[in-house]
Amino acid sequence: MDSAANVRLAPLGISHAAQVHLNLTPAELVEHALRRGEGTLTDTGALMADTGQFTGRSPKDRFVVKDATTAESVWWGDINIPFEADKFDQLHQKMVQYLADKEVYVREAYAGANPDYELKLRVVNELTWHNLFCYNMFLRPAEGADTSWTPDFSIICAPGFEADPAVDGTRQKNFAILNFSKKMILIGGTGYAGEMKKGIFGVLNYLLPHQHNTLSMHCSANVGRDGDTAIFFGLSGTGKTTLSADPNRGLIGDDEHGWTPDAGIFNFEGGCYAKVIDLSQEKEPEIWNAIRFGSIVENTRFVPGTHTVDYANKSVTENTRTAYPIHYIPNAIEPSVAQAPKNIFFLTADAFGVLPPISKLDKSHAMYHFMSGYTAKVAGTEMGITEPQTTFSACFGAVFLPLHPTKYAEMLGRKMEENEVNVWLVNTGWTGGSYGTGSRMKLAYTRAMITAALNGELNDVAFTEHPVFGVEMPAAVPGVPTDILDPRTTWADQEAYDRTAADLAEKFVVNFRKYADFANEDILAGAPKVAVTAGA
Known part of the structure; x- marks a missing residue:
């Protein structure tokens, strides 16, 4: 040596x-x-390697x-x-x-x-x-x-x-x-x-x-041409990668960031670790083109007789991934730093069809939903499971938090007080009913809602409070049909909506009980009103 x-x-x-x-x-x-x-080289020059017994x-x-x-x-x-x-x-x-x-x-x-x-x-x-x-x-x-x-x-x-x-x-x-x-x-x-x-x-x-005194965050982040920063929180399946990858905005990072007391936000990493299951050039061209010499693909398999990766192949795991330097993405910002965010998006795929497609959160609701970290996964293939399944992960990344979640939520609340920042809850899940009855929110509508929020087009719009969750629903969003903005009106059976909303609210409250003794009054004020029906 x-x-x-x-x-x-x-x-x-x-x-x-x-x-x-x-x-x-x-x-x-x-x-x-x-x-x-x-490992082996793929036909694009990436190194294909296996992780062995553990694929996650x-x-x-x-x-x-x-x-x-x-x-x-x-x-x-x-x-x-x-x-x-x-x-x-x-x-x-x-x-x-x-x-x-x-x-x-x-x-x-x-x-x-x-x-x-x-x-x-x-x-x-x-x-x-x-x-x-x-x-x-x-x-x-x-x-x-x-x-x-x-x-x-x-x-x-x-x-x-x-x-x-x-x-x-x-x-x-x-x-x-x-x-x-x-x-x-x-x-x-x-x-x-x-x-x-x-x-x-x-x-x-x-x-x-x-x-x-810096808030660490499990989120993606991008920045507009005018220097306006946006950050996106969301669990797997909510659209975090898709919605933060905007060709009109520079990518700061796709996964881990810090928000300092005075100097804005910064990426922790120098690369991206993206899932590639069912990856296509059409849907995610930036990731597709980043998989070249110097990149890694994990646990993937070739099309037989070739060195072309078959991204639909799940024979090893569904958690197939690629790792590449951030500069392999054309619109990446280096160094990966930016001003404090103007807009924060909490993404959820609510398979119950209860939450509005976009709503604005005050400080209390922002802290509460941050600590809840909610999404719902659709029913699996197991016999007898017909209802969506709730998933809660504190701060949208509980498994990575060494400190109690209230520490991070309180820091977020202070950041909201110290900065002019809008916090939005965006439901990329179901509308018109729960999974099996309603339909998935159109991606084009979700993109239009996020663009309107980023461009300040919701600043002067009238808002209505959701009677159960207390979030503020906009009366109009450019490019989005007005009749989908209040989820209750999209259900054919509005009494069924009321029951489903009350049931989901109860799930939030039950999940939050493990944190309640540590949460301050501001956080607790963001809880849904379980006893109130949505149509009251």
């Missing part, structure tokens, strides 16, 4: 690796990956070391599962020994496009393609920059190393463990590259609100 690599890796306990490759270029990494049999994150195997640093600040429970400090040290030593005779790949990068908030990273990878993933997903230092820094956080990722649950304190052989005192993440037993990306997101979700 050369002296430069030795100095860099010694603090991590790694001093005997067989060979260390430091900050290789994408071309070099692709060459190494092919030599090592880690394993939330039940994600831990946080509980010690003096975190004991009183972390939101402990099913999401942040406590791990003993001595068990972490034991696993760390075992991983170092495991890597002693291996070829390892080291990447120096950072997270946070605003220099005042950046997190310097050092990543040690067992797999070559994982190192390329880190090159794509994290921010890349300028060419020739000195990266012999003391990192703010380090990752050791060794998919071939498996824990012994009986000895090591893990649940099973795979694990991802955050240690805020040691400033280190250990990942083993899983080849899913997203564990590294989301590990650093978890770190920033702790450090930025806790230490820097």
